[in-house]
Amino acid sequence: MRRPSLAVWKxxxxxxxxxxxxxxxxxxxxIADAVEIRHFPEATRRDLPGPxxxxxxxxxxSTPAEAERIRRIRxxxxxLVAIGACATAGGYQALRNGADLEAFQRIVxxxxxxxxxxxxxxxxxxxxxxxxxxxxxxxxxxxxLGLLSALLNGRRPDxxxxxxxxxxxxxxxxxxxxLGRAPCLGPVTRxxxxxxxxxxxxxxxGCAGPAESARPEAIVPVLRRRGHGDAAIRRLLRxxxxxxxxxxxxxxxxxx
Amino acid sequence: xRTHRPAPAVIDRNGLDQLVKLLIADxxxxxxxxxxxxxxVLDEIESGAELPDGVGAETGPGRYRLHRRADRAVxxxxxxxxxxxxxxxxxxxxxxxxxxxxPLAFIGVRPCDLAALSVLDGVFGAAPHPDRRYQARRDRAFxxxxxxxxxxxxxxxxxxxxxxxATGGYDLVLTERVEGGHRxxxxxxTVEGEEVLERLTRRNATREEAAEADRALRGAAESMERSLxxxxxxxxxxxxxxxxxxxxxxxxxxxxxxxxxxxxxCFCTTVEDVTDLRxxxxxxxxxxDSCFDPDFSYTAGGTVRTSVASRYRQWMSHKLGTWxxxxxxxxxxGCGRCIAWCPAGIDITxxxxxxxREEEPR
Numbered sequence: 001m002r003r004p005s006l007a008v009w010k011x012x013x014x015x016x017x018x019x020x021x022x023x024x025x026x027x028x029x030x031i032a033d034a035v036e037i038r039h040f041p042e043a044t045r046r047d048l049p050g051p052x053x054x055x056x057x058x059x060x061x062s063t064p065a066e067a068e069r070i071r072r073i074r075x076x077x078x079x080l081v082a083i084g085a086c087a088t089a090g091g092y093q094a095l096r097n098g099a100d101l102e103a104f105q106r107i108v109x110x111x112x113x114x115x116x117x118x119x120x121x122x123x124x125x126x127x128x129x130x131x132x133x134x135x136x137x138x139x140x141x142x143x144x145l146g147l148l149s150a151l152l153n154g155r156r157p158d159x160x161x162x163x164x165x166x167x168x169x170x171x172x173x174x175x176x177x178x179l180g181r182a183p184c185l186g187p188v189t190r191x192x193x194x195x196x197x198x199x200x201x202x203x204x205x206g207c208a209g210p211a212e213s214a215r216p217e218a219i220v221p222v223l224r225r226r227g228h229g230d231a232a233i234r235r236l237l238r239x240x241x242x243x244x245x246x247x248x249x250x251x252x253x254x255x256x
Numbered sequence: 257x258r259t260h261r262p263a264p265a266v267i268d269r270n271g272l273d274q275l276v277k278l279l280i281a282d283x284x285x286x287x288x289x290x291x292x293x294x295x296x297v298l299d300e301i302e303s304g305a306e307l308p309d310g311v312g313a314e315t316g317p318g319r320y321r322l323h324r325r326a327d328r329a330v331x332x333x334x335x336x337x338x339x340x341x342x343x344x345x346x347x348x349x350x351x352x353x354x355x356x357x358x359p360l361a362f363i364g365v366r367p368c369d370l371a372a373l374s375v376l377d378g379v380f381g382a383a384p385h386p387d388r389r390y391q392a393r394r395d396r397a398f399x400x401x402x403x404x405x406x407x408x409x410x411x412x413x414x415x416x417x418x419x420x421x422a423t424g425g426y427d428l429v430l431t432e433r434v435e436g437g438h439r440x441x442x443x444x445x446t447v448e449g450e451e452v453l454e455r456l457t458r459r460n461a462t463r464e465e466a467a468e469a470d471r472a473l474r475g476a477a478e479s480m481e482r483s484l485x486x487x488x489x490x491x492x493x494x495x496x497x498x499x500x501x502x503x504x505x506x507x508x509x510x511x512x513x514x515x516x517x518x519x520x521x522c523f524c525t526t527v528e529d530v531t532d533l534r535x536x537x538x539x540x541x542x543x544x545d546s547c548f549d550p551d552f553s554y555t556a557g558g559t560v561r562t563s564v565a566s567r568y569r570q571w572m573s574h575k576l577g578t579w580x581x582x583x584x585x586x587x588x589x590g591c592g593r594c595i596a597w598c599p600a601g602i603d604i605t606x607x608x609x610x611x612x613r614e615e616e617p618r
Contacts (some may be wrong), residue, residue, distance in 0.1 A: 021311045027533065030532070030533045030534065031533060033533075033534075034533045108282065108567055144528070147531070148533060149530070149531050149532060149535075150531070152533055152534075152535065153528060153531045153535040155531065158528045158529075161549060161551045162513055162546065162548065162549035162550065162551070163510070163511070163512040163513055163548075165510075165512040165513055165514045165517070165518055165598075165599075166512075166513045166514075166546055166549065169337065169514060169517030170347040170348070170517065170544055171541075172338065173293075174293045174294055174297070174298060175320075175337065175514070175597055175599065176601060177318070178319060178337075178596065179295065179320060180321070181318070184599075186512070187510035187512035187514070187599050187600075188510055188512070201293075211511070211512075211550075212550040212551075213511065213512055213550045213559075213562060213563075213564070214512075214562075218507075218509070218510050218600070219485040219510065221508070221600075222318070222510065222599050225601075
C-alpha cells in the first residue's frame, strides 16, 4: 500500500511549530515509516514534487509571494492543516496591523524599498480553505501526534474548542485568578495545551487564541477587579493571536 | 434539629492518624484533603500527618484564600476546587478494557458532598443501566464524613437541605471540636463503620460533649450567609426560559466551564477514540465534558447552543430544575464551589434570586 505523502511548509514564522514534529522523538521513526515526507525543509534537503496527501503549514501570510504560494500549496494538498499561532491567528507579526508599517520598515531596514510586504498580516484561512487548525505557540506535540494518527487512520481529529480552564481543573491545577496569583487568559483561551503555563504557576497568555465562541473582552472586567491596570490588560490581550478570525485586530502603535 | 447520633465516641488527633493507618492496612487507597499550591485539594494520603493542620479557607465570589488558623483544625475549610466525583467518576478513563480499581476510603466528606455522591448514585447507579465502572469505585468506598461546623461564605447547604450536619450515606461521621482539647466525636452509620470504630482508641462522649456539638452545628446552619430562594425552583426555572436575565448573565459569563468542572454533581462526558500512527492499536476513552463547551451540543448541522446565554440557562435550568424530572432530586447540593471558583464571580444563589424577583408583582 502506498504511504500517504506529507509536506511541511513554512511561511512567516519562527520554525518552532515545524520543530514540534522533530520533537516527537519517541514517535519519529513511526512517523517516518507511516508517511512519505516529500517536503520538510527543517528536516531534509530532499524536495519532491506534489501532490501531497497532507500538508502542515506554519506561518502567517505576510508578503505577496506568500499569498501566491499558499494558493499553490492548497492546490497540491489533499488535507491542509494550519499549525501554530502564526498560521491560525497571525502570530506576533500581526501586531503591525493597524500600525505604521512604513515607519517600522524605515527603522529596521537600510533599504526599505526592497521590502515587499502586504498591508496586513493574516492567517492562512483568510486566503485558502483550511481543513484543520492546530493552535498555540508553539503547537502541542501530543495534539500534533493525535491529529496525524487520526488523519492516517481516517478518523475525524479530536480538536478542542473549549477553554484552558477545563484542562486546569481536570489536571488539578488551582485557579491562578481565583487565588489571586497571576493574571490569566485561560477562561477565554482555547484548550489543547493541557494547561501547560498554569501548571507552572504562570498565567495563560492566550497563545492558542480565543476559545470557540468566547468573547476575549469578557476577561477585561475579571482582570480589572483583581487590580490589573488597563495598559497591562491590553498588553496581555495583544499577544500572538490578534489576527484570529473574529478578533478586532489591534495595532501596536499606542502600546509604547 | 437533631443532630447527635446516639452515644458518640471520641477520638483525639492521634486517633485520626490511627484511622488513616488502619484503612490503608485494610488495603484501601485513602483520599483526603491536603494543602497544595494555595488551596485544599483532594489526593491520596499515606498518613494522617498529610491532612491539613490549622489551615482555614476564606471564600467569596471568584475568590479563595488560605490562611493560618489559631488552632490546629483539620477540616475547617470550605469546599476547595475539587470534589469526590474525580475519584468515583475519573477525569479520563479507558472504557474498552476491564479494570480492577483498589477499594477507596474517603476521609473528610462534607454533608454537601455526601449529598453529591447520593446524586451521582442516582445518575450512574440507577437501574436498568448502572455504570459498572462507577459502581466498582463507589460501592466499595469507605466514607468518613465530617460535619461542617464552620461553613464558608459561599456555602448554602442549609437552604439546599443537605447540611451542615451529615444525616446519612457514611460509614463513620466525625464532628471536629478544637476548643477544650482537639478531638473528634465519632459515630458509625454502617456495620462496617462500627467494625472500624471498634478498632480505634476511643472513649465515650459525655452528654455535654454531644450537646455542645449539636449547638455548634445549629450555629453553623444559622450563620450561613447565602441561600437559594425559598420557592419551587423547578417551576421558577421552567417559567424563566425567556427571561432577559440570561443575557445579562452572559455579559459576565466567560463560558470557561469552571462551574461544571468544580460542581460535585456535573457528570457529563464525551468519548474519544485513540489510535497509534499505524492503526494497529485502538483505545476508547471517556473524559469529562461541559455544557459550556461549544462542541457539547454539536450535532449534525452544527452546535445547537451557540450563545453563552443559552449555555448558562441550560446549566442552571438542569441543575435546579429539570434534574428533578430526570433524577427526582435537585442537582445542586449547596457546596458553593461554582461561586468561589467562577473567575467572574457569578453566584447561582443571586441569579436564582434575580429570576424569582422578576416574577414579583411591581
